[in-house]
Amino acid sequence: MLAPTKDKEIVEFTKKLKDILDKSKNILITGHKNPDGDAIGSALSIYTFLKNLYKDKNIKIAFKDKVPYFLSFLPFSDKIEKLEKYKDSNFDTIIVCDTADIKRIGTFLPKAKYIVEIDHHKERKPFGNLSLVKSPLSSTAELVFEVLYLLNPDLIDLNISYQIYTGIYSDTAGFSYETVTTRTFSIASFLLSKGVNPRIIFTNLYERNPYRKLKLLSLALSRIKLWEDIKFARTFILKKDLEKYKATYEDTEGFVNYPRSLENVEIAAFYLEKDFGFKVSLRSKLYFDVSLLALKFGGGGHKHAAGFEVNIKDVKKLDNLLVENIKNLIENFSF
Ligand SMILES: [Mn+2]
Incomplete structure (x- = not known):
């Protein structure tokens, strides 16, 4: 008992x-x-x-x-x-x-x-x-x-x-x-x-994935971008992708785990386009605390899973912002 x-x-x-x-x-x-x-x-x-x-x-x-x-x-x-x-x-x-x-x-x-x-x-x-x-x-x-x-x-x-x-x-x-x-x-x-x-x-x-989810996932996988120096990888899904496959936001559940699963990646992000900009999901593998990164953007969460919302509409801009903030955190916390 x-x-x-x-x-x-x-x-x-x-x-x-x-x-x-x-x-x-x-x-x-x-x-x-x-x-x-x-x-x-x-x-x-x-x-x-x-x-x-x-x-x-x-x-x-x-x-x-x-x-x-x-x-x-x-x-x-x-x-x-x-x-x-x-x-x-x-x-x-x-x-x-x-x-x-x-x-x-x-x-x-x-x-x-x-x-x-x-x-x-x-x-x-x-x-x-x-x-x-x-x-x-x-x-x-x-x-x-x-x-x-x-x-x-x-x-x-x-x-x-x-x-x-x-x-x-x-x-x-x-x-x-x-x-x-x-x-x-x-x-x-x-x-x-x-x-x-x-x-x-x-x-x-x-194991109840709708077909459209795997189609969307293949798109997300093809967009994974890797920054080897900071062990960061990300991917993204836009509103027009959801429309194309008649998918919904919930179909992107778990996508962030794929960039994280890469060898030598410690920090992963998944950007999901919304009306206001992007919803960003963050994950870490072992030691980086992504809740600290999320806090910088007014979000929050846990050490290995966190997130935030941002009113930036451009993927490149968001990339640069995240990379810059990750670099700062790495310096402060001796990565
Ligand atoms: Mn919980």
Whole structure:
């Protein structure tokens, strides 16, 4: 049997959260825009748990954007609504998962007496009146698991196990980051004991690519540019490419991993053209902290995965800006 965490902060938070939830009639669970496996997995697991715990409360789950196709296999993903629907609503409690800054919600948050944050990002702008933040930590889903397990381990069913496992798995690229600890594996082991089939999760996350995505990927691969001196590689996708293949933004998910996979590359970027300019995803392989690079452009994230948005419309200009900033960081941090 897995022992519940003894972490004082988590234990204290869980007590306060239980208090708030007991008093709440209307509860909303949400997370950041363009939601990933961790945001959706964390939020869905809380939703499912609270539905198991309270039969008489009004519990909703909503995001700014729709659930990406590779997460639609998750139990109750069909319950996820658009946040827009609740913009004039009043909730007793809103729980926000995996969100470092209220701006990352992507839209207005409805009114609430209590705003609860659960997150694992290092650089944050706190916005809630009750928060639990642990960093470094594999995922928000791991933190949510600790809280739910403290609340009542018997309520963690197979549905919740799938939701949590997916959150941890996708935020660690399949348990491959150094944020993965022996505790992460103990939790994964507990989830497997509930009946999770890891193959189902892997296949849904990574082996449901639409044909158009691979066409788009071949274009992205053909555009990889490498700066050997600073171990940097990047690629990009433009709006007109998406139009050509009738693809959407979510079809570019994971593209940044290809320039990173090059031998001798430490830092990788993927530029995705948007109306305002480019959304830039950053990745590092071993030692470079891309969250520092993202911060220079008003973004953020983690050591190995970060991002920012910029209103530059020219790829070359963006290249030059990134190269210059990487060079500066390398000097400062002795690469
Ligand atoms: Mn996360």
